[in-house]
Amino acid sequence: MVPRPHLSFEAQLVAGKSHEFGPISCPILPSPPSVPSGISNGKQKHEAELKYPQRIHRLNIFPPGKTEDLQPIDRFVVEEYLLDVLMFFNGRSNFQFIWPWEEWAFVLDLPKWAPQRVFVQEVLEREVRLSYWDKVKQSIENALGLEELLPPKGVPKLNFGAEDGKENNEHVLSGELNNMIKGKTPVREIISWIDENVFPNNGLEVTLRVVVQTLLNIGSKSFTHLITVLERYGQVIAKVCPDEDKQVMLIAEVSSFWKSNTQMTSMAIDRMMGYRLVSNLAILRWVFSAENIEQFHTSDRPWEILRNAISKTHNRISDLRKEILSLQKNISSAEEAAKGAKSELDAAEMKLALVDGEPVLGENPIRLNRLKSRAEKAKEEGISLQESLEAKKALIARAIDENEKHSYIAMEIDDRLILLYKSFSNVLSERLPQGSEVRTLRELKTAQVDVLAVDPEEEEPSSMELDNENQRPENRQPNGGRRSIAYNIGEKEQWCITTLGYVKAFSRQYAAEIWPHVEKLDAEVLTEDASPLLRSSVYSGLRRPINDA
CATH class of the missing domain: 1.20.120 (Four Helix Bundle (Hemerythrin (Met), subunit A))
Incomplete structure (x- = not known):
């Protein structure tokens, strides 16, 4: 499939006259530092790669038997074609929701932290965003067991702690606030009502829950309704949540209200950050709270919110x-x-x-x-x-x-x-092997950790070549399904794999922002006491030689 137009003119090319190129002058390079260091060399390398980007890895998509006669330039061109196709169709997430889901039914037998199970779960969740719940459920009718991995129907959860169906004080206050908003009461009068009647008699926690959940409920019909509510009544939220501690509580209320809808949770928090109702530091604290840390390896929910916050901060x-x-x-x-x-x-x-x-x-x-x-x-x-x-x-x-x-x-x-890296270091230090027990991912492999997750020393093989190493069942059953086998990586180890993988991913994506502060990162985070696995993940993301440590 690689065009060879020169073959038609091979005789003329062989018999043609050769021409000598004139001398080529290279640009003068800046003088290197008197004592070159890993950091200075790393910065120069990073700046050079920004101007002249290279592929990080090859596409290992051909079995060895089909590459014997494939020349390097031919392989490069084929890979370029494939990459162009993938890039062109990226975001264009629509094949009428037709997919052989029956071949993925085996993931139901895997533990909840197995990457393949989480992958199917997240794909289904994003399909629901593109369509609607019943449509996606219909698309997996050939593998009905996968319905277990569908997200719950994304309805809001207005919870004021009522018992036996009776209204409590929070319901009453919410009704009053709702009537004030329907009556188009000015914002300053709503704030006065909160200051004089709600907060003194009920305290911060009740006040925050009533205000936030009531406003979110009014804006729950659509994203447009949410934007309108935040634009008109953002001052009310800002009055109740003026500092970082209260903003963390605010984010927790948003997550609780939209517990069944990750998309609306991330959109609401992202928009609140845009309106300066929550800070990026408050989002960071919430993501690394105990409740979310336990989901790092089983859900993309906290990672999506963190990615949005970092991206918005980076753009700012x-x-x-x-x-x-x-x-x-x-x-x-x-x-x-x-x-x-x-x-x-x-x-x-x-x-x-x-x-x-x-x-x-x-x-x-x-x-x-x-x-x-x-x-x-x-x-x-x-x-x-x-x-x-x-x-x-x-x-x-x-x-x-x-x-x-x-x-x-x-x-x-x-x-x-x-x-961010301090937060990663703190949570990883609680779960990674302590001291000098394990210094490399190869050593950690004996503890059933997949070395290929963050190993900077080896080229990353393609998923097509990892069936056995990733415990992917490769034998198909006669009906087109797959025989299930046990996933032999423990939950703690999988948590480490996932979190270290995100450390590497963030380091790679924001390398341009990290390199100017790499000395501070080394001094405050990647110290001698830091886990070698954390350091190798950061260095791999920055494409920095591990021996710099």
Whole structure:
């Protein structure tokens, strides 16, 4: 399938005249540091790969018997074709929901943490987002057992702790707030009602639950309704949840209300972050709370919310840096304009000094009147220039202030990446082998951990070549299904595999943001006490030699 147009002209090419290339001059490379270090070399390598990206791994899609006669360039072109096809159809997630699900029914016999079972579970959850629950259920009718892995129907859960169907105080307060919103009561009056009647008599927890769940319930009909509620009544939420601790409680309430709908949970939290109702640090704290940590290997829910928060933070960093560059240019332009205005002002004052005051003896009266007229004009211009100069000085001061503020914010946001890795380090230190028991993933393999999850030293084989190593049953039954075998990796080990895999993934995706702070990352997170497995995962994501440690 690789075109070979040159074959038609092979005789002419062989008999043709050869031409010598002239000398080629390479660009001058920057002087290397006097004492090269792993960090400086790593930064230079990363910058070079940003300009000249390379493939990280090959596509291992051909069995050995079919690649014997395949030349390297042929293989490269074929792989490029395949990658183009995958990229073109990526996001275009629609084959009328037709899939041989009966061949995946074996995952029901695997433990809940087995990657294949989790994969099927997450695929079905995302199919529901694209269609609706009943449609997806119908699509798996040939493997009805998989209905167990379908997400629950995504209805909201308004829970105020009522018993025996009776309304309690929270229901009453929610009804009052709901009526106020339907009656289009101004936001300031709602806030006054909360401050005077709800919070003093019920405390923070009840107040927060009533306000958040009532507003979410009003906005639960669609994403558009949710946006409208947050735009109109975001000030009410901000009043109840002004600091980080309360924002963590807010996120927990959102997750509880949309417990059966991951999509609405992530959308609501993402939009709240956009409206500055919750901070990225509050989201980070919530994701690494005990309840979510236990789901790291069985659900993509916490990871999706964390990815959204990091992505939005990353975009904000990029925007701030662009603003900083623009402000720095504005400062330079304003300073040049101020110098010009000062020169013009000095020239005008000199003209004014020559003719202002007593008339000059012996001067022609007509010339004298003309000089006086010019003096008055110069005086007016001087006043105007002085005002312009003061305005430009104020602009410079404001630009410098904004530049410092944006630089501080950008620095503060960058510190969130360090906090992310500290959070990873903390939760991993509780579950990974302690001390020097296991220093590499190869050694950890004896504890039934899949070395291929984060091993930076080996090329990652394709899934087609991993049937035996990943415990994937490769024998089909006569009816097209697969024979089930036990998944022999324990839950604790699988949790470590999954979490270390996300460490590597985040490191790879945000390498450009991490490299400028790698010294701080080494000093505060990847210390001598850090797990070698954590370090190898971060280094692998950054494509940094492990011997730098």
